[in-house]
Amino acid sequence: MKTTGGSDAAKRRAGERAAEDVEDGFVVGLGTGSTTAHAIEAIGRAVDDGLDVRGIATSFQSRRLALEAGIPLTELDAVADVDLAIDGADRVLEGGDARGTLIKGGGAAHTREKLVGESADRFVVVADPSKLTDRLEASVPVAVLPEAHTVVAERVDELDGEATLREAECKDGPVVTDTGNLVLDCDFGPIEDPATLATRLSALPGVVEHGLFVDVADATYVGTADGVEVRRY
Ligand SMILES: O=C[C@H](O)[C@H](O)[C@H](O)COP(=O)(O)O
Numbered sequence: 001m002k003t004t005g006g007s008d009a010a011k012r013r014a015g016e017r018a019a020e021d022v023e024d025g026f027v028v029g030l031g032t033g034s035t036t037a038h039a040i041e042a043i044g045r046a047v048d049d050g051l052d053v054r055g056i057a058t059s060f061q062s063r064r065l066a067l068e069a070g071i072p073l074t075e076l077d078a079v080a081d082v083d084l085a086i087d088g089a090d091r092v093l094e095g096g097d098a099r100g101t102l103i104k105g106g107g108a109a110h111t112r113e114k115l116v117g118e119s120a121d122r123f124v125v126v127a128d129p130s131k132l133t134d135r136l137e138a139s140v141p142v143a144v145l146p147e148a149h150t151v152v153a154e155r156v157d158e159l160d161g162e163a164t165l166r167e168a169e170c171k172d173g174p175v176v177t178d179t180g181n182l183v184l185d186c187d188f189g190p191i192e193d194p195a196t197l198a199t200r201l202s203a204l205p206g207v208v209e210h211g212l213f214v215d216v217a218d219a220t221y222v223g224t225a226d227g228v229e230v231r232r233y
Pocket residue numbers: 002003004031032033034035036087088089090104105106107108109110113
């Protein structure tokens with residue numbers, strides 16, 4: 001699993017709190033990453049105790065964790081509704097009108113994560129305090145068609161950003177996502193207007209999905225040293 005900063009105990013508290021929101025009969029979007037992994041494990045324990053749920057994996061990783069945890073899986077195109085999606089984030093914006101705006105995709109899973117999160121009746125973010133920020137300054141992961149990476153990088157430059165093709169750590173060449181795309185990590189400096197940037201990135205030819213999530217989250221559960229703080233939007 002990709003390692004990220006933050007306390008694992010705090011991630012566990014957030015993940016386990018989100019798992020408590022899963023009700024009998026729910027279809028649940030299972031996000032990706034080290035924080036959501038705790039939610040998946042907790043849902044698996046509830047399934048062992050008789051909870052009837054079906055999960056929708058957002059990545060190979062979450063599919064594998066769900067199978068290990070004994071969570072029955074389905075697919076997005078096989079269900080009428082997704083009741084709840086639980087997912088982590090690399091940055092969670094706090095304050096102002098843009099509360100709950102996220103940057104995701106540190107694990108290159110944001111394409112399916114956004115699809116499942118946007119499809120859900122409720123989208124709960126699980127995070128440790130290291131993810132919270134009152135100013136978005138992190139790079140935005142942008143998944144692109146492989147043949148489009150140079151064209152998109154030029155367009156990102158025209159948007160005053162700097163795109164870097166994400167390189168794999170354990171293979172020669174770039175990261176290839178679960179959906180067969182490459183990832184450009186795009187540095188725009190401080191992002192003052194996430195909604196406008198999100199719209200501009202979505203409009204670029206060759207872009208499959210970007211990791212700016214604007215107005216998607218309904219709540220963030222922040223694991224702390226001794227509990228969970230809940231932000232609702
Ligand atoms: O692509 C990966 C996802 O967007 C993750 O949800 C995000 O990177 C957070 O992961 P973690 O909980 O491991 O920090």
